[in-house]
Amino acid sequence: MKIKSSRGVKDILPQEIDKWHWVENKAHKIFSLYGFKEIRIPIFESTNLFQRGIGDTTDIVQKEMYTFEDKSGEQITLRPEGTAGVVRSYVEHKLYNPPSLVKVFYIGPMFRYERPQAGRFRQFYQIGVEAMGSPSPSVDAEVMIMLMDFFSALGLKDHCLEINSLGCPECRPQHREILKTAIKGQLENLCENCNNRYERNPLRVLDCKNKTCSEIAKDLPKTAEHLCDVCSDNFKQVQSLLTDVQVPWKLNPILVRGLDYYGRTAFEVKSGSLGAQDAICGGGRYDYLVEKFEGPATPCFGFALGLERLISLVPFDQMESIAQHPDLYLVCLGEAAQTLGFKLANELRRKGIFVERDSEGASMKSQMRKADKSKARFALILGDNEIRDEKYVLKLMEDGSQEEIDTSKEYLGILVQRLNPQTVSETTHG
Ligand SMILES: [Zn+2]
Ligand SMILES: [Zn+2]
Numbered sequence: 001m002k003i004k005s006s007r008g009v010k011d012i013l014p015q016e017i018d019k020w021h022w023v024e025n026k027a028h029k030i031f032s033l034y035g036f037k038e039i040r041i042p043i044f045e046s047t048n049l050f051q052r053g054i055g056d057t058t059d060i061v062q063k064e065m066y067t068f069e070d071k072s073g074e075q076i077t078l079r080p081e082g083t084a085g086v087v088r089s090y091v092e093h094k095l096y097n098p099p100s101l102v103k104v105f106y107i108g109p110m111f112r113y114e115r116p117q118a119g120r121f122r123q124f125y126q127i128g129v130e131a132m133g134s135p136s137p138s139v140d141a142e143v144m145i146m147l148m149d150f151f152s153a154l155g156l157k158d159h160c161l162e163i164n165s166l167g168c169p170e171c172r173p174q175h176r177e178i179l180k181t182a183i184k185g186q187l188e189n190l191c192e193n194c195n196n197r198y199e200r201n202p203l204r205v206l207d208c209k210n211k212t213c214s215e216i217a218k219d220l221p222k223t224a225e226h227l228c229d230v231c232s233d234n235f236k237q238v239q240s241l242l243t244d245v246q247v248p249w250k251l252n253p254i255l256v257r258g259l260d261y262y263g264r265t266a267f268e269v270k271s272g273s274l275g276a277q278d279a280i281c282g283g284g285r286y287d288y289l290v291e292k293f294e295g296p297a298t299p300c301f302g303f304a305l306g307l308e309r310l311i312s313l314v315p316f317d318q319m320e321s322i323a324q325h326p327d328l329y330l331v332c333l334g335e336a337a338q339t340l341g342f343k344l345a346n347e348l349r350r351k352g353i354f355v356e357r358d359s360e361g362a363s364m365k366s367q368m369r370k371a372d373k374s375k376a377r378f379a380l381i382l383g384d385n386e387i388r389d390e391k392y393v394l395k396l397m398e399d400g401s402q403e404e405i406d407t408s409k410e411y412l413g414i415l416v417q418r419l420n421p422q423t424v425s426e427t428t429h430g
Contacts, residue, residue: 008114008122019311022322023154024107027127030150031105034142036129039104041085047075052292053084055260057200064112078111082128082304083289090132091295101139102132107307119309128304129283132290135299137234140265140285141241143301147269147281148247154314158272159280161242162252164224165235166203166266166284171228176202178221186216206254214254222253231264238265261286265301271313280313281305327419329371329397330357333364333383341382351416371397378419380405394418 005011012020028038047067054060066078079085086104089095095102107127114120129146131139144161151159167175179202187195191210198205206217227235242249257266266284283303290298316322328348332341338361345355356374358367364383371379381393390408394415395401403418405411 006122008116010121018323019314019316020307022316023307023311023314024127026153027105027107027150030146030153031129033149034103034146036103036105036131036146039086039089039106040108041082041089041106042079043109044076044078045085045088047077049084049088050077050080053087053289054081058259060112064114066111066113080110080112082106082108082110082126083130083286083302086128086130087132087289087293087295087300090298091290091293096133096290096296096298099133101134103130104132105129119312121308125307126304127307127310128302130300130302132300133298134301135287137237137265138241140238140301143283143303144242144249144267145245145247147283147303151269154310156271156313156315160270160272161247161249161267162255162270163238163242163249163265163267164252164255165227165231166256166263167223167227167231168263168287171226171231172223172263175221175223175226178226179203179205182220186220189216201260203256207256217254220254223256224251224253234264257282257284259286261289261292263287267303269305273313280309323375324354326356326374326376327354327378328356329367329374329376329379330355331364331367331371331379331381332357333367333381335361336384336387337382340387344380344382347412348416348419351412353416353419380415 047065050065051061056062060080065080068076070076086106090102105128108125109123110126111123113122116122129143131143144163148161166172180198183190183194183198183202183205187198189212190198190205191208191213194205194208194210194213203223205213206220206222208214208217224235239249239251252268255266255268256262262284264285264287267282268279269281270278271280272278281303282305283301285299285301287297287299289300290296330341330345332338341357345357348355356371356376358370362370364381368379376397379395379397381395386392390406392405392407394403394405396403405415405418
């Protein structure tokens with residue numbers, strides 16, 4: 001029996017990879033303008049990292065982790081998210097010394113045992129960003145602005161930044177009590193889930209997906225109405241900084257984050273083109289997670305987004321072709337031409353030219369067909385006659401126009417210039 005891929009995972013095939021690279025390169029480029037550097041954390045970690053970092057009572061830890069015992073008996077888990085690993089690394093390598101704002105991002109696969117459905121996979125890819133070591137609301141604003149710049153660079157439209165403040169340990173307990181009291185009066189109208197968890201986490205009632213619950217949530221007391229002075233001041237600063245740089249935002253008073261360690265600014269970016277599952281990115285401030293891992297008090301701000309969903313929203317058809325096509329297809333007829341062509345292909349590649357060639361000694365017609373199919377910009381034709389006359393034929397595939405390249409003198413430079421003028425100017429002026 002043929003072996004197939006496991007349920008809930010998929011291959012990203014060569015014909016799709018250009019899109020992935022394009023999006024990932026944009027992330028590298030935009031994030032580096034803000035001083036963020038990539039961090040590569042392990043794909044597996046010890047299980048208790050996630051139990052402590054994400055929380056024992058969350059769905060992720062209780063139901064969705066890929067956990068196993070390795071050969072030495074250690075409990076290992078495939079990472080279901082990136083923040084816990086980044087924080088572990090930050091503490092382990094004392095990145096807080098000397099004190100500074102540490103700015104990192106990661107790109108890579110995450111693993112969750114979920115019910116596979118359209119657009120949801122058990123191995124999925126995330127881009128995440130963490131800014132560690134500052135309580136300043138200007139960092140909150142800057143990271144969200146960077147994210148919106150990234151989305152603009154991808155050509156996304158129709159999305160909206162929604163923000164809220166979840167308060168701090170000063171003001172949250174009071175809000176919690178007020179909220180609980182309000183919920184108690186509504187319990188019989190709320191769903192079972194809300195009934196079960198409102199005691200432990202009343203905030204989650206605010207973002208329950210149940211229709212009746214979300215109607216009731218609209219009138220429940222909001223965190224932003226019960227902020228202490230510091231939180232309130234902070235939140236106003238975030239808003240005015242976003243406005244200062246013309247990043248549109250809107251207040252969403254029932255926005256909360258699924259994980260307990262968030263406080264103060266929380267945000268989501270929603271897409272108008274996605275229907276019910278409309279959040280394309282979520283994040284916010286988490287000021288107490290580093291201490292949970294026995295690091296020094298380190299206020300942090302971060303976000304994560306799913307690449308599969310993001311890529312499905314990028315309007316690739318509206319931009320210039322992002323696929324990499326050969327600069328040149330070498331059409332070689334006969335044994336002598338094959339030998340020469342093999343060497344020429346390598347010389348050109350060493351000068352930065354993307355060269356494809358036929359390795360099967362096929363007919364002229366068949367090689368020209370392959371050149372066409374490869375979408376190469378040029379074809380260079382060499383056969384016995386061309387070698388004897390010291391003149392190769394360079395054909396522009398777009399319109400079929402031809403030019404003779406005189407090979408009796410040094411011709412490689414001329415050829416390189418014809419094929420890719422950019423490479424030449426980079427090597428001579430660079
Ligand atoms: Zn507060
Ligand atoms: Zn509910």
